[in-house]
Amino acid sequence: MRYPDPYRKMPVSRVNPESDPVDTGVIAGYRLRPEGITVPVKKSVTDETSGNNLGAGSGPMSGTNPENPDRSGVSWVTPEWLEAHLHDTGLIVVDCRQNSHAYFTGHIPGAIYLHEGLLRMHIGGIPVRWIPAGMAQALFRTLGLGEQSPVVVYSEGRPKDGLAGAPGDGLEAGFVAYSLVRYGCRRVMILDGGLEQWRARGLPLTPDSGVTSPSAFTVGIPLDLFIGYEECVSVGDHEDVVLLDTRPAGWYEGQGPWRKPGHIPGAVNLTASFLMDPEIPTLLKPVHEIRALLRERGITPEETIICSCGTGRTAATVFLVLKWYLGYPDVVMYEGGFTEWVSHTENPTVTGKMPR
Secondary structure: OOOOOOOOOOOOOOOOOOOOOOOOHHHHOOEEOOOOOEEOOEEEOOOOOOOOOOOOOOOOOHHHOOOOOOOOEEEEEOHHHHHHHOOOOOOEEEEOOOOHHHHHHOEOOOOEEOOHHHHEEEEOOEEEEEOOHHHHHHHHHHHOOOOOOOEEEEOOOOOOOOOOOOOOOOOHHHHHHHHHHHOOOOEEEEEOOHHHHHHHOOOOOEOOOOOOOOOOOOOEEEHHHEEOHHHHHHHOOOOOEEEEEOOOHHHHHOOOOOOOOOEOOOOEEOOHHHHEOOOOOOOEOOHHHHHHHHHHOOOOOOOEEEEEOOOOHHHHHHHHHHHHHOOOOOEEEEOOHHHHHHHOOOOOOEOOOOOO
């Protein structure tokens, strides 16, 4: 399965945030090729054609060097880079730790707070779908985001000192970064190592809240980033397609919180945390270690990679690493994940370590 040039303009349906509150145009935006493989296209809530691109398929970020972030899509920056650019005009820093009390205790100067839970909601029979375009547009305008404005996102793993910190796993930043790009932000950066590395370098924290200013953000959803349920079903058995399941091994192999145990038939397990430093869950492992880990599992740039998990949350981090850190040319998200798969009660699942 090979997707078309993301630079190509293709007609799409207009989406009205008022009359289409559940954003059905996201799924309607897919077009079928004659051989039955879906071609993702882009849409905007205001335009019937879209020429915007996020650098998809353009190779890895600038040498995967966090000192020199890419200017399009998603890249990773060091604490030193952020400190040097903290007062750049237009730069927005987003603290997305799960516990808002952690923000009150201390955060990077000027940072605003965004809880990941605002980005998804219950739609239809699925409790964790990404929010409709109109809601995202209102949220992003309130936060003061701009399509071309640089945004740095950071989180923090579980603090070892018992500080009033995040009860999360450190993967919030990846999820929020993916969501920002999903709705049209073009320059998103993740603070590699998160607040742990910022603290370790003795850089300043403040309890003073950042201040937002309203913006005129316009959502533009690049549909080449993800596929829907029907698309996942139609390509799952293709030899050149690898379906990743980024949930913990215990859930992949056996019973998790879902109605059925195991995983989607054919899915290969790659736990998202495997890509991160075991001591600092917000810090990526060295690129050579990540490449070796992927090769062991047969995950190569020659394949089309579909990233999935339970609800899309941990898969987002793996997706970003493959697409923008390593520059894999054909990688997409299956946002519905195992939750959507088992909502179709007739679908089989597989237990154990093997994909099938």
